[in-house]
Every structure is written in structure tokens, then in C-alpha cells.
Amino acid sequence: MGAQTARSLHFFAIGAQRMPLEIVHALAQERAAAEVNGGLGLLDPARAAAIAAAAAGIADGAFDGQFPLSVWQTGSGTQSHMNVNEVIAHLASDALHGGQGMVRPVHPNDEVNLGQSTNDVFPTAMHMAAVARARPLLASLAGLRAALRTQAAAGHGIVKVGRTHLQDATPITFGQEFGGYDAQMALAEAAIRRALPDVHALAIGGTAVGTGLNTHPAFGAQVAAVLARRLDAPFVVADNLFAAMAGHEALVGLHGALRTLAVALNKIACDIRLMGSGPRAGLGELLLPANEPGSSMMPGKVNPTQAEALTMVCAQVMGHDVAIGIAASQGQFELNAYKPLIALNLLDSLRLLADAMAGFQVHCIDGIVVDAGRVQALVGNALVGVTALVPHIGYDRASHLARHAQAQGMPLRQAALELGGISAADYDAWVDLRRMAMP
Missing domain, CATH: 1.20.200.10 (Fumarase/aspartase (Central domain))
Known part of the structure; x- marks a missing residue:
């Protein structure tokens, strides 16, 4: 575990929510940074390749257990960024040197983070x-x-x-x-x-x-x-x-x-x-x-x-x-x-x-x-057809008809015929629920 990762675990032991792995994987796409820095001649080709390979493994989810930091940390995300950089540096150093010898390891800031800031x-x-x-x-x-x-x-x-x-x-x-x-x-x-x-x-x-x-x-x-x-x-x-x-x-x-x-x-x-x-x-x-x-x-x-x-x-x-x-x-x-x-x-x-x-x-x-049966029963018992009568008998008369049907608990058609003034033929011609739905 790198030093900055260890410090973050100590100072930001807050809650159970970890930095989303989607962010970790996206941070590891800075393999592109190593490739670009290598192409620009700013990073030794072998070290650039090792950094890129290590970052690719992280981006693919091969090392998800190495990213334990709380999301509740510095507001810039520096601790998680450096957590990723330190893991990349460690993996790249191992790849270059087999974990042995005194050859300079890959540096998480100077090389992994070259040309970048959190x-x-x-x-x-x-x-x-x-x-x-x-x-x-x-x-x-x-x-x-x-x-x-x-x-x-x-x-x-x-x-x-x-x-x-x-x-x-x-x-x-x-x-x-x-x-x-x-x-x-x-x-x-x-x-x-x-x-x-x-x-x-x-x-x-x-x-x-x-x-x-x-x-x-x-x-x-x-x-x-x-x-x-x-x-x-x-x-x-x-x-x-x-x-x-x-x-x-x-x-x-x-x-x-x-x-x-x-x-x-x-x-x-x-x-x-x-x-x-x-x-x-x-x-x-x-x-x-x-x-x-x-x-x-x-x-x-x-x-x-x-x-x-x-x-x-x-x-x-x-x-x-x-x-x-x-x-x-x-x-x-x-x-x-x-x-x-x-x-x-x-x-x-x-x-x-x-x-x-x-x-x-x-x-x-x-x-x-x-x-379908329930729908037909509801629509057949509803008083909604009264609106189709308004152009023929007027709003007030139609309103009285609807209130009468509701008070008596009877179908609208029966109420219309009972109150008079509307024939069965007229009612059936004027009140067509399907036409009302699709005028």
C-alpha cells in the first residue's frame, strides 16, 4: 500500500461508501497519458509501456481490491487519484524489475502523473x-x-x-x-x-x-x-x-x-x-x-x-x-x-x-x-358519456342529468330516457364512447 493511500485510510475513515469503481477504472485510463508522454519523448519508452500496461489491468478491473478509499475525502479526489497512481507505479516497477534489485522504481508523481494534476x-x-x-x-x-x-x-x-x-x-x-x-x-x-x-x-x-x-x-x-x-x-x-x-x-x-x-x-x-x-x-x-x-x-x-x-x-x-x-x-x-x-x-x-x-x-x-371485462364494466357504468350530450342539450341540462343518474344509481342512458326530452335513438346516436375517445 502506498503512503498516500495509507494516509487517506487513516484520515478519512468515513462511512462505508467507497470511491465508485467506475471512477477508479476511468482514472486508470490515464494509460493514455503514459502513451502520449512516451510518444512526445517525455517518458522512457520502456517505462511508458510498463505504466500503460499496469493502468490497463486496473481499467479492466483486475485489481479492484486495491482501491479501498472512502468517497468522503478531499473534494478534488486527490487521495483516490494517488491511490490509482501508487498501484500503477507498484505494478509497473514490478514488471520492469521483477520486484528485485536497486534500479529506480517507477514514481507515482514524476512518471505516472507526468503532465497531469488531480x-x-x-x-x-x-x-x-x-x-x-x-x-x-x-x-x-x-x-x-x-x-x-x-x-x-x-x-x-x-x-x-x-x-x-x-x-x-x-x-x-x-x-x-x-x-x-x-x-x-x-x-x-x-x-x-x-x-x-x-x-x-x-x-x-x-x-x-x-x-x-x-x-x-x-x-x-x-x-x-x-x-x-x-x-x-x-x-x-x-x-x-x-x-x-x-x-x-x-x-x-x-x-x-x-x-x-x-x-x-x-x-x-x-x-x-x-x-x-x-x-x-x-x-x-x-x-x-x-x-x-x-x-x-x-x-x-x-x-x-x-x-x-x-x-x-x-x-x-x-x-x-x-x-x-x-x-x-x-x-x-x-x-x-x-x-x-x-x-x-x-x-x-x-x-x-x-x-x-x-x-x-x-x-x-x-x-x-x-x-377487458372489468374495463367494460367500469366504462359502461360511468357517467362520462354525458359530455357528448352537451352540444345537443346544453351544459346545464346535461349536468342535471348526470347528477340525477348518480343520485339514483342508474345508468346514464336510463336517466336520460326517464327525465325525457331525449329519445333512445338520439341518445344512441349522440353517445358513442369509442367516437368520444377518437373524435
């Missing part, structure tokens, strides 16, 4: 990790959207009671309802994709404060180019390195898009569990998959567990967004010193949403079945 490397790693985690999130989102569209197609002609203010409203089809859910997801996806180009801009090359002191003028651009090729992402050096290190607006923007996604997902999950409520004393319009026993004491109970898990994730993401906003607002002068918190919460949100959406799709949306 202040530009750590935010670069944050952006790289976020881009990597965004890929499975977008894949899960695409799968969920496809499942919603499938349900929309299946429910195209199934008319149900619409609801506003949790009260009966004019008819709608399940196809329209699920199509609306897909449109909400499309808006969230577009927001995420709009945010990603700003995250592709990296702080590398800025070193301590953004001036590029002690690094080669071509270093940052060359490292970004290597990372872009290796990781198949359009990474570039940020236009303004001072802003890239002092603020994290790009990550705030990305997480803001995740918050938008969480807001929409929460609404959809709540709708689905309400439509699945019952089976006899609730709405009961949807039959939700019975994935597991719903109760430890009530046999046969089916709970909307996937919706509950998803809504908890959404609440966590919304909380993360508040913390990230506060953290990103607290940069002073040339550095924001809340980077580990931002990284932790952003990566957690990306992973939670990706996993929860995938589970919600496979274990809930894919298996939803409309209870």
Missing part, C-alpha cells in the same frame, strides 16, 4: 465514467419505450374511462394512454442525448488551475484523441479548461435530464399500480404479473412490487439531483471541491435508473394484461 484528471474521469454509464441507461430506456409501444398497439381499440383529478373523465383508449407514456420517455431521452455532448468535453491538459502548467502543449488534445478511439466516444478537450475544472455544469445538466426521466417514470409507475389496484376493491383494469407472493400473511395477494421499486429509485434520483446542484454551486475560484460527491450521486443515478427500467420492462410492462 484537478484535471479527476473531472476527466468523472466525465468518462458518466459517458460509459449512460450507454446501458439509454439501452434500458430504449427497451422500456419499445415495451410501452407494444402495449399501446395492443390497447389501440380498448376504450376505458379517462381520469382527471382522480375523477372520471371522458373516454380514452389504452393505446392513447400508453402512447402518452412513450412520448414522456421520448422527451426524457432527448434531454439526455442533448446533455451528453457537453460531457464529452474533458478537462485534461489544464493541470492545476487550467493554465496547462508543467504539461506539453499537445498533451491534452492527444490524450483526448486516444481516449476517443479507445473508448469509442467523441471526447475532446474542453474549449475552456478553467470552466471545466472550476464548475461542473455539464454534469449538472446531465443529471437534470436524469431527474426529468425520474419524474416521468414515477408518474408512469404510479399510474400502472393504480390501474392494477384491486383486484376487486380497486380499479382492477390491469392484471399485473404475479412475480412473487405479495404478502407474508395474506395468501394470493399480488402487489405492484416493480412499480414500488421504480418509484423508490426515482425518489433517490430526485434527492441526488438536489445534492448535486448544491455541490456544483460550491466551487470557489479555480476549483470545485465537491467532485467525489457529484461523481458518486451521478453514477448511482445512472446505474439505478438503468437497472430499474430494465426490471420494470421485463417484470412488469411486458407482462401486463388488460382485464
